[in-house]
Amino acid sequence: MERISIVTGANSGIGKVTARQLAGRGDRVILMCRNMAKAQAAKQEIIQRSGNEKVEIIQVDFASQRQIRAAAAQFLQQYDRLDVLVNNAGLLASDKRQVTEDGIELTFAVNHLGYFMLTGLLMPAIEKAAAQTGDARIVCVASEAHRYAPFSLDNLQMERGYSGIKAYCISKLCNIIFTAELARRTRGKNIFANSLHPGAVNTGFAGNTPGWFAWLFRLSKPFLLSEEEGAETSIYLATSPEVRGISGGYFYKKRMRRHLIPTATDPEIARRLWEISQSLTGVYY
Ligand SMILES: NC(=O)c1ccc[n+]([C@@H]2O[C@H](COP(=O)([O-])OP(=O)(O)OC[C@H]3O[C@@H](n4cnc5c(N)ncnc54)[C@H](OP(=O)(O)O)[C@@H]3O)[C@@H](O)[C@H]2O)c1
Numbered sequence: 001m002e003r004i005s006i007v008t009g010a011n012s013g014i015g016k017v018t019a020r021q022l023a024g025r026g027d028r029v030i031l032m033c034r035n036m037a038k039a040q041a042a043k044q045e046i047i048q049r050s051g052n053e054k055v056e057i058i059q060v061d062f063a064s065q066r067q068i069r070a071a072a073a074q075f076l077q078q079y080d081r082l083d084v085l086v087n088n089a090g091l092l093a094s095d096k097r098q099v100t101e102d103g104i105e106l107t108f109a110v111n112h113l114g115y116f117m118l119t120g121l122l123m124p125a126i127e128k129a130a131a132q133t134g135d136a137r138i139v140c141v142a143s144e145a146h147r148y149a150p151f152s153l154d155n156l157q158m159e160r161g162y163s164g165i166k167a168y169c170i171s172k173l174c175n176i177i178f179t180a181e182l183a184r185r186t187r188g189k190n191i192f193a194n195s196l197h198p199g200a201v202n203t204g205f206a207g208n209t210p211g212w213f214a215w216l217f218r219l220s221k222p223f224l225l226s227e228e229e230g231a232e233t234s235i236y237l238a239t240s241p242e243v244r245g246i247s248g249g250y251f252y253k254k255r256m257r258r259h260l261i262p263t264a265t266d267p268e269i270a271r272r273l274w275e276i277s278q279s280l281t282g283v284y285y
Contacts, residue, residue, distance in 0.1 A: 001133065002054075003027040004082055005238070006075070008062070008118065009089025011038035013203030014141065016046070017231035018086055018238070023050035025239065027084070032071060032118075034061045034089075062089050062114030063100045065281060072121035081132060082125040084238045087115040088141045090171070092206040092214060097162040104280060105157035107164070111171030112156075113281055115140055116178055120283040130190040135244050138182065138193035139237045142175035142250065149173040151263050153272050165213040173264060174273060176250050181270035183248030185285075192244060194237045196251040201230030 003026070010019040010031035023029045023046050031046075033039035039057045046055050060071035075082070090111045098106040104113065119126075119138060130136035149169035150161065156174070158167050179195040186193060202224035206214035236254045237243055249256040250264070263269055278284050 003084065004030070004079055004129070005084035005086070006030045006032055006082060006122070007086040007088055008032040008060075008114070011035055011042040013205060013227055014198050014201060014230045014234060015086070015088040016042050017227045018088065018234045019055070020046045020050055021231065021235045022084065022086075022238065023047070023052040023055055026052060028054040029056070030075065031055065031057045032060050032089070033057060034059070062110040062118075063106060065100075065102045065113075065117065068114065068117045069121065072118060075122065076125060080125060081129040082122055082136070083129045083133065084137045084139070085119060085122060085126060086139045086141070086234055086238055087118065087175075088139075088234065089114060090141065090205075092168045092209050092211075093164045094209055095162075095164045095211050097158065097167075102280075105159075105162075105167060107167035107171045108157050108174070111168070112174035112178065113277060115175060116277040117281045117283050119182065120281075120285040123285050126191055127189060134190045136191045137238050137243070138179070138191065139234055140175045140179045140193070140195040141198060141234060142179070142195040143168075143172040144197045144252070145169045146173035146176055146264065147261055149263075153269065153276065156273075156276065164209065164211050168213075173261075176260070176264045177266075177270045177273050178277070179250070180248045180265065181267075181274050184267070184270070185274075186247070192247045194243065194247065194249045194251055194256075196233045196237060197257075198230040198233060199225045199253070201225045201227060203227055203230065 005027040007019040009015040011033040182193045
């Protein structure tokens with residue numbers, strides 16, 4: 001049976017390589033992207049390099065809940081099952097706190113609620129694939145930056161003490177907490193959800209963001225991993241038979257990390273984050 005896969009933020013960097021590799025395996029791959037010009041170029045490149053023509057684009061800006069709903073609806077109109085969802089789109093925002101059209105701090109909205117919402121809206125299709133094949137995968141690209149998050153459930157959107165890098169660290173910790181809770185909630189359904197750190201990867205990430213962290217990131221580019229190396233763990237979690245049966249883990253270099261910070265593994269924090277995410281998005285699952 002043909003595998004259907006979605007990769008978000010697939011027009012560049014780690015997401016583009018992930019999508020290309022999935023296409024190379026013969027999957028039908030949907031690129032969920034904001035920038036259509038970059039998405040079209042990525043689609044052509046992926047088709048050319050993978051030899052697989054089954055590559056499609058759905059446009060979405062994850063800063064807009066309306067657009068996330070529309071993108072999920074567009075997918076569900078065409079397909080009733082989804083084998084692989086790679087939540088990858090992410091940003092490092094500037095040190096000027098920004099709020100989306102939904103009234104939510106930009107980093108938290110895109111990096112965390114984007115993952116939460118899209119996954120929830122697509123869950124019926126993920127469940128269907130899992131029931132048919134016994135193996136559906138959800139991959140969430142997080143970061144080691146989560147270790148530096150000044151995490152507090154009553155300051156997730158950094159109304160107090162905002163900086164771009166702090167908001168980024170919080171959002172990446174949310175990715176890990178969310179994935180662990182998702183694994184608990186989908187236990188026994190043949191849905192395998194895992195998060196990962198891709199390494200420090202030479203992508204366009206933080207390319208135009210002002211601030212010391214983005215500056216440091218750009219300065220260290222010659223020493224960073226290639227995009228291909230950076231995508232390895234995403235592809236492993238999306239495809240490897242070794243991962244069938246493993247859910248709720250946080251991986252780096254294709255290995256599950258055993259020692260996480262306590263916040264990342266606290267089920268009560270995870271339950272509360274889930275409830276907050278539900279009420280901020282109106283997506284309940
Ligand atoms: N590079 C690293 O060293 C590193 C380390 C740890 C974790 N990560 C994580 O890896 C993931 C991929 O990043 P990357 O390094 O490959 O950087 P990248 O090349 O900048 O890719 C980020 C992707 O996310 C998309 N995106 C950002 N905001 C979006 C929005 N509002 N709506 C839709 N798409 C949006 C971007 O689309 P546009 O082209 O439209 O901006 C782009 O396709 C991110 O989640 C990042 O946090 C990266």
